[in-house]
Amino acid sequence: MAVGTSGTADADGVRDPAAASCQDAQGVREAPGAFGITADDLPDGLVVADETGRVICFNAAAARITAVSPADALGAPLELALPLEDLEGRRWWRLTDPYGGLVIRGGQPERNLLLPGGREVMVTARYVRTAPKGPVRRVVVSLRDTEGRRRTERSHAELIATVAHELRSPLTSVKGFTATLLAKWERFTDEQKKLMLETVDADANRVTRLIAELLDISRIDSGRLEVRRQPVDIGAAVGRHVQAHVAAGQPVDRFLVRLRQPLPALWADPDKVDQVLSNLLENAVRHGEGTVTIEVEPSPGPREPGITGTAVTVSDEGPGIPEESMNRVFTRFWRGSKRGGTGLGLYIVKGIVEAHGGTITVGRGPDGGARFRFTLPVATPAYLV
Numbered sequence: 561m562a563v564g565t566s567g568t569a570d571a572d573g574v575r576d577p578a579a580a581s582c583q584d585a586q587g588v589r590e591a592p593g594a595f596g597i598t599a600d601d602l603p604d605g606l607v608v609a610d611e612t613g614r615v616i617c618f619n620a621a622a623a624r625i626t627a628v629s630p631a632d633a634l635g636a637p638l639e640l641a642l643p644l645e646d647l648e649g650r651r652w653w654r655l656t657d658p659y660g661g662l663v664i665r666g667g668q669p670e671r672n673l674l675l676p677g678g679r680e681v682m683v684t685a686r687y688v689r690t691a692p693k694g695p696v697r698r699v700v701v702s703l704r705d706t707e708g709r710r711r712t713e714r715s716h717a718e719l720i721a722t723v724a725h726e727l728r729s730p731l732t733s734v735k736g737f738t739a740t741l742l743a744k745w746e747r748f749t750d751e752q753k754k755l756m757l758e759t760v761d762a763d764a765n766r767v768t769r770l771i772a773e774l775l776d777i778s779r780i781d782s783g784r785l786e787v788r789r790q791p792v793d794i795g796a797a798v799g800r801h802v803q804a805h806v807a808a809g810q811p812v813d814r815f816l817v818r819l820r821q822p823l824p825a826l827w828a829d830p831d832k833v834d835q836v837l838s839n840l841l842e843n844a845v846r847h848g849e850g851t852v853t854i855e856v857e858p859s860p861g862p863r864e865p866g867i868t869g870t871a872v873t874v875s876d877e878g879p880g881i882p883e884e885s886m887n888r889v890f891t892r893f894w895r896g897s898k899r900g901g902t903g904l905g906l907y908i909v910k911g912i913v914e915a916h917g918g919t920i921t922v923g924r925g926p927d928g929g930a931r932f933r934f935t936l937p938v939a940t941p942a943y944l945v
Contacts, residue, residue, distance in 0.1 A: 605681075605703030609638040611695065613659060625703050626675055638699060644673040644683060658685065663693040672706065680706045719777075719892070722903070726770050730763035773904050777892075780911035787915050789827040794870055795819045797830070798854050801837050805845055814845075820857035824868045824938050832912045833936075839905045840874040840932050848876025848929050859935050869918070873933040875925035889922045909934075 598619075599606050605622030609615050618633040618641065626642065633641035644652035652673055658665075667686035674680055681703050688698035737756045741748070748756070779785040795817075802815045844852045852874065859871035881889060888894050890910040894903050913920045918936040925931035 605701075607633070607638070607642055607701040607703065609699040609701075611659075611697045613638050613699075615641045622703055625681060625705050638701075642701065643676055644681075646671075646673060652683075656685075658687050658699050659696050663689075667700075670704075682706055682709070723770065723774065727767060730766045733763045734760050734767075773908060776908045776911065777904060780908065780915070785911060785915045787829045787832065790830055792826045792828045792830050792833055794826055794833070794856055794872065795823065797833060797837055798856060798872070801834075801841050802854070805841065810845060814850075814852060816851050816853045818853070818855045818857075820855075822858070823856065823870060824858055826870045826936060826938060828916055828936055829912075832916075836909050836912055836934065837872070839909050840934075843905070843932075844874055844876040844878075844930070848878035850877025850927065850929070852876050853925075869935050869937045871933060871935040873931065875927075875931040876929035877925070877927040878929040880924050880929050881922065886922060890920070 599617055600620040602619055602621055605625045606617060606619045607615060607622050608617035615633050615636055615638055618628075618630040620630075622628075622633075623630055628641065639651065639653035642653075646652055646655065656668060658668075665687060668684065670682055670684045672680055673683045682705075684702040684704075686700045687696045688700060689695065690697055737760050741753065741756055745753075776785065798817055798819075802817060805815070806812050841852065841854070853876075855871075855873040855875075857871050857873075859869045885894070890906050892904060892907050894906065910920055913934045913936070916936050918934055920932065920934040923931045923933075
């Protein structure tokens with residue numbers, strides 16, 4: 561691991577880059593290399609011990625991670641300056657014995673170890689030898705805080721808990737109604753049977769939507785969300801979604817649709833555009849108040865000025881989104897002030913829009929409610945250009 565270009569010479573005159581730009585046992589810092597980089601510039605903790613097992617480098621990141629000052633660590637034995645234990649409570653340096661162990665070992669792979677007090681860190685070690693089976697001249701240790709990994713693990717755990725919770729309710733309903741029908745079919749009237757089957761069908765659709773959301777998240781996170789472009793009449797698509805809400809019981813005068821003609825010919829994935837519109841309108845109806853306004857208009861391309869795109873704005877007259885929450889709206893599990901749902905819809909909406917090469921923003925509408933605006937480029941498929 562070479563930091564900079566300076567190095568030290570050992571007793572045999574061999575240049576050792578592992579100790580470059582580190583503090584020696586007396587705390588004297590060597591000159592930085594050609595790029596002006598020193599050990600303290602590294603984002604991860606760096607600890608280097610010499611052939612006697614005493615620490616000759618202990619950078620600022622190592623001090624931050626271990627809460628040990630470089631003044632206390634430099635010159636101290638490695639196992640005292642860095643008292644690591646494995647998850648079973650065994651002293652790590654005594655267990656691995658870098659100086660007296662097998663001469664064919666080149667180091668230790670990354671693993672979780674514990675500092676005093678139980679704090680967990682990721683540790684990697686390399687044993688530097690001047691000959692293939694010669695004695696260890698340097699032990700180079702890299703330390704990494706596990707907080708970022710813990711955040712990822714918490715996110716995965718939260719996703720699993722959310723999915724389990726959302727699946728439990730509809731599956732319990734499906735199981736209850738089907739078991740009841742099978743056991744007592746003759747006792748129910750046709751109307752009762754129809755009601756139970758309609759409930760089972762609705763709950764099955766809910767499970768199907770949740771599974772589709774999980775698949776979408778997987779594809780978005782891995783960059784594999786496919787967009788199958790076709791001609792899309794965005795005005796007609798908006799009209800269909802408005803009519804669906806009216807058919808579900810919403811008053812027709814709650815919706816105001818404004819289409820600015822002429823609109824450019826839009827090539828996009830119609831199913832995914834429907835998914836975006838459905839989510840935004842459902843949010844406006846469920847969480848907003850007053851009139852829901854949908855505006856569709858031509859717009860400059862979201863990423864390349866001069867290329868025509870189509871912009872869709874959905875706004876309501878409700879309380880809106882708090883200013884401090886604006887930057888979290890498109891993250892996973894954001895549900896706002898009202899609970900319910902998975903909190904994954906807007907995360908998926910953003911992924912779909914960006915997969916089309918578009919952009920989406922959130923703000924406050926003219927009447928104080930939430931205002932979502934997404935822009936899609938025309939993006940005619942290459943085979944038609």
